[in-house]
Amino acid sequence: MSKFTVFTLFPEQIENALSHSIMKRAMEDEKLSLNCVNIRDFTEDPHGHVDDAPFGGGAGMLMQVQPIVSAFEDLVQREGRPDRVIYCSPRGKVFQQSMAMELAKEEHILFLCGHYEGIDQRALDILEVEEVSIGDYVLTGGELPAVIMIDAIARLQDGVLNKKESFEEESFSQGLLEYPQYTRPRSFQDREVPEILLSGDHKKIRQWRWEESLRVTKEQRPELYEKYREENPELFIEKKKRKRSKIKAE
Structure with a gap:
């Protein structure tokens, strides 16, 4: 079972976001656990303050080191040190599927959510955090990034999704974006489901899906397409051979 601990000033924001659908079922089935710790509970300030003005001046307030x-010391005493400590920060390295797959191997991850x-x-240094960002923009707090990362990591755990294939063939898992998918009805407003998907020929369907993933990735994320092409030259050589064989057959 994977364990997620979140240090936050707004635990209800984390709990509410992860109390639905797949994440809710995974927690009920004890595939993962979530513990939200309110940082304010640990302040020694008699008025419950957890922030103060920065030394050297500047706008806004900083969360204080002590709470x-x-x-963290309380957590370590009770449960031991987490395997990873992640600080949700816009200056961190950008979170990607490869990072989610790496983090999914850990048993206990702590997310630290900043505000103000x-x-x-000094708090970041003492906790030895890894700073991670979900994109090149700034949010009001770290709770939403934490929820996004927890969701991306948790769904890779055994038993969280119904089938392993559910994430093995989706966007980014193989370095490409996901191919188009269709369901009933077969025809809608003169738009038809591609005939190949109705053929029952699973080998040809797999080939079609791969080629569609290539097309979509090339159109939407050309940098991913070029990276995939560089890392898998043999696949493109084979593709050219199949194309020549098809032309000769025709």
Whole structure:
């Protein structure tokens, strides 16, 4: 079972977002566990403050070192040190599917959610965080990035999705974007399901899906297409051979 701990000022935001659908079922089935820790519970300030003005001046407030470190020390004493500590930060390395697959191998991950203008650097140093971003933009807090990463990581765990194939053939898992998919009805407003998908020939269907993934990736994310092409030259050589054979047959 994978364990996720989240240090946050707004635990209900995390809990509400992950209390539905697949994530809810996974927690009920004990495939994963979620523990949200309210950082405010660990402040030593008599008024419950967890932030203060930054030294050196500047706009906004910073989350203080003491409540975060106290929360962390309490966690380590009770459960041991987490395998990874991730700080949701716009200055971190960008979260990708490959990172989700790497993190899915860990048993216990701690997410630290910042607010205001950020967190006192000493807290980040003491916790030995890895700074991770979900994109080149700034949000009001780290809760939404934490939810996104937890969802992406948790769904890779055994038993969370119904079938292993559910994530093995989707976008990014093989380096390409996912191929188009169709379901009933067969015809809708003069738009037909591709005939190959109705053929029952699974080998040809797999080939069609791969070629469609190539097409979609080339159109939508050309940099991913070129990377895939460089890493898998033999597949493109084989594709050219099949194309020549088809032309000769015709």
